[in-house]
Amino acid sequence: MCGILGAVSNRNVAREIRLGLYGLQHRGEQGAGIAISNGQHCWVHKGRGLVTQVFPDEVIEEAEGNFGIGYTRYSTVGDLTEKEMFVNIQPFQGEFHGESFQLGHNGNLVDLEESRKEAESKGYQFKTTSDTEVIVGLLSVSKKKDFIEALLDVLPKLKGAFSLVILYKNKVIGVRDRFGIRPLCLGHNESSFILASESCAFHTIKGRLLFDIQPGEIIILDENGINSQLGDRPFIWASDPKPKLQLCIFELVYFARPDSVIDGQPVYFYRRKAGEFLAEDHPVEVDEEKNTIVIAVPDSGRYYDLGFSQASGIPLEEGIFRNRYFATRTFLTPRNTDRAALQELKFRPLRKVVHGKRVVLIEDSVIRANVAPTIVAMLREEGAIEVHLRVGSSPICFTCHLGIDMATRGELIAASLSVEEVRKHIQADTLAHLSQERMIEASGFKREDLSMGCFTGDYPVTID
Numbered sequence: 001m002c003g004i005l006g007a008v009s010n011r012n013v014a015r016e017i018r019l020g021l022y023g024l025q026h027r028g029e030q031g032a033g034i035a036i037s038n039g040q041h042c043w044v045h046k047g048r049g050l051v052t053q054v055f056p057d058e059v060i061e062e063a064e065g066n067f068g069i070g071y072t073r074y075s076t077v078g079d080l081t082e083k084e085m086f087v088n089i090q091p092f093q094g095e096f097h098g099e100s101f102q103l104g105h106n107g108n109l110v111d112l113e114e115s116r117k118e119a120e121s122k123g124y125q126f127k128t129t130s131d132t133e134v135i136v137g138l139l140s141v142s143k144k145k146d147f148i149e150a151l152l153d154v155l156p157k158l159k160g161a162f163s164l165v166i167l168y169k170n171k172v173i174g175v176r177d178r179f180g181i182r183p184l185c186l187g188h189n190e191s192s193f194i195l196a197s198e199s200c201a202f203h204t205i206k207g208r209l210l211f212d213i214q215p216g217e218i219i220i221l222d223e224n225g226i227n228s229q230l231g232d233r234p235f236i237w238a239s240d241p242k243p244k245l246q247l248c249i250f251e252l253v254y255f256a257r258p259d260s261v262i263d264g265q266p267v268y269f270y271r272r273k274a275g276e277f278l279a280e281d282h283p284v285e286v287d288e289e290k291n292t293i294v295i296a297v298p299d300s301g302r303y304y305d306l307g308f309s310q311a312s313g314i315p316l317e318e319g320i321f322r323n324r325y326f327a328t329r330t331f332l333t334p335r336n337t338d339r340a341a342l343q344e345l346k347f348r349p350l351r352k353v354v355h356g357k358r359v360v361l362i363e364d365s366v367i368r369a370n371v372a373p374t375i376v377a378m379l380r381e382e383g384a385i386e387v388h389l390r391v392g393s394s395p396i397c398f399t400c401h402l403g404i405d406m407a408t409r410g411e412l413i414a415a416s417l418s419v420e421e422v423r424k425h426i427q428a429d430t431l432a433h434l435s436q437e438r439m440i441e442a443s444g445f446k447r448e449d450l451s452m453g454c455f456t457g458d459y460p461v462t463i464d
């Protein structure tokens, strides 16, 4: 999972790209990159860390051009050493008939061997461990005369989840895979058209959402506006199998920001509705004497908690302080990080709030169950007399090969333990999940418009 952004503007776009990336920081905290073109020359800078760390004023002031793309990194494949972490930060540069291009990718490609061999046999030398470089390789060795023709030739060879932004001379190109697994949308403000992973990126640049890029669509932005080369929108590059939305439901559950609207559905509404459904389907008995309260695991349980509280009538409290100087979203930390230790640094229950209370603790999901046990133990230490965990999604029993870091079944607690066994592991008094049917209902989408592979084992794209 990553954040991608691209913009064309009638003024220097560099600061706007940086501002937009602030709005996509939650999609990746391990690194960031920006490429800016004036149509002839391209300026590129990238580095490890948050957007504010990689792009201080003195760096971004060097960039000049009206066309640009940006990227925030979250790794799901292969990059655990410092060196690999750095070289895998996008945008990636390729060369098309002597002209450089830059590419940013959100998602994950599968079954790459054939494409990798094709690029290598035609002279491309891979420099990273990233799946994304296969796209760069295939474009770089293409014999097509025109860059868009080359892209239309390469895209059908790709398998997996991909939303792309590409900077080529005075063009910014956006692409969504045939299932629209990862989001991509277009917005505008008074000076620019902007492509972004999520509509929340437009808020920091006083922009507004125009529309979502459709599954299988390619869109070109240049100084003349939208799609000047392709004709009317939408231009659908994908044909067989036919494009059909199967959005990752985990975007709504956890990944996307609550103020984003994805394919017409506000993320906030999923979370709030899921909380209401949890209260209806898995109520916690209210006992006046024991003084029951609802609290969220910040920030992932927020809005679910609101829904639960309003539907149940149990008062909502801020019961856990989150130290925001630990900027990371725990799920985004590399796999070799001690996530349990991180929780203890990041969270502190408020004794005055939880002491002597029955706590309904709300969380978005349980994946490895290395957050919940620590928080439940902390709540008990601070005097909570009962902890009832309610989870705004179903048990995650299957891996994801489409861009979320759930690579092996062994790390998924629900793959090997029943809900009751997980409850015992977490040491909660009760544990209940939202059912898959209720997740679909809360999403506002039809079942067939969603990828729910990690919940059901049924994926839009399978690995050969």
Ligand code: SF4
Residues within 6 Å of the ligand: 181, 248, 249, 250, 251, 399, 400, 401, 402, 403, 404, 451, 452, 453, 454, 455, 459
């Ligand atoms: S398998 Fe799960 S995380 Fe992966 S794309 Fe599908 S719903 Fe999203």
